[in-house]
Amino acid sequence: MKKIFLLLSFLICANLFSQLLSSNLEKKTLALGEVNRLVIKIDNLRSKSVIAAQKNELLPFHFEEVKDSIGINSSSYERVVEFAVYEEGNFKIPELEFKVGDKILKTIPYEVEVINTAKKEDQINDIMNNKEVNLEAADYWDLYKWYVLAALAFIALIIAVVILLKYGRKSKDxxxxxxxxxxxxxxxxxxxxxxxxxxxxxxxxxxxxxxxxxxxxxxxxxxxxxxxxxxxxxxxxxxxxxxxxxxxxxxxxxxxxxxxxxxxxxxxxxxxxxxxxxxxxxxxxxxxxxxxxxxxxx
CATH class of the missing domain: 1.20.120 (Four Helix Bundle (Hemerythrin (Met), subunit A))
Structure with missing residues (x-):
């Protein structure tokens, strides 16, 4: 009986004085571009510092972070990351490390499925009917002048390269x-x-x-x-x-x-x-x- 009491006392003390990390992902399935939220909390800090990835750099490449807010005081740490994904498929959020004092705490990994909610049969209707507009020479020049100028610049560049290769100095190693x-x-x-x-x-x-x-x-x-x-x-x-x-x-x-x-x-x-x-x-x-x-x- 005495041993059981001592064991229970040890477990209670360990829980009281150790840091507890928890994480929660709001949605496991998202539409393209839909915003999701990941909340990470660490309790019982006892004024210890928390070291983690910098703001807007916590999640892997495919996760576009929209907002990354951190709240911290002497007893707790909370980080709320709002993100969106702009590609279809299954994407993994790996274990995320948080260093509390000399101790490394890790979140559980998550998998997010991203789907395209648009349907092939969806119709896109014009707001207004198309109108015919008669264009004059000046209008065509305004439309295509940059293409003409770009073509002339490209031709000039080719001529310059040919001259440089033919008459220029020998290039360096x-x-x-x-x-x-x-x-x-x-x-x-x-x-x-x-x-x-x-x-x-x-x-x-x-x-x-x-x-x-x-x-x-x-x-x-x-x-x-x-x-x-x-x-x-x-x-x-x-x-x-x-x-x-x-x-x-x-x-x-x-x-x-x-x-x-x-x-x-x-x-x-x-x-x-x-x-x-x-x-x-x-x-x-x-x-x-x-x-x-x-x-x-x-």
């Missing part, structure tokens, strides 16, 4: 041009101070976008259209990129995917390391190109 351009883009990203402000989602989105464009142009690998797993697999198959650079791409891109879906929250030190890794990759890329050219010649 494409590998060096791509490297310099990418280094400038990385410097611009650094100036946005995403690392200092802890804006990890915007930082990784732009860092990976710059990296994908660079890999596509420098190594002739379609990184701008491949999924991360497919890109990593292709890099390892064709051996164009050195193992050291492959490792950087794999680590940064996989971490970027986790950040995108709010499954990890990198700190400033890790973001700085990934930025430096990509920058070093860009600088070393010319050696990869030289080695690949030598291999082709052999």
């Amino acid at each position: 494409p590998a060096i041009v791509a490297t310099n351009q990418t280094l400038k883009e990385l410097d611009s990203l650094k100036k946005k101070k995403y690392i200092e402000e802890g804006n990890y989602r915007s930082f990784y989105v732009e860092l990976i976008d710059i990296s994908r464009k660079f890999i596509t142009k420098q190594y002739n690998i379609p990184a701008d259209v491949l999924l991360t797993d497919d890109l990593i697999s292709l890099m390892k198959q064709n051996n164009t990129i050195s193992p050291e650079n492959e490792k950087i791409v794999e680590d940064v891109f996989l971490r970027g995917d986790l950040v995108k879906f709010a499954k990890t929250f990198p700190d400033q030190e890790l973001m700085q390391k990934d930025f430096g890794g990509i920058r070093d990759l860009v600088k070393r890329s010319s050696k990869d190109i030289e080695f690949e050219n030598l291999r082709k010649d052999v």
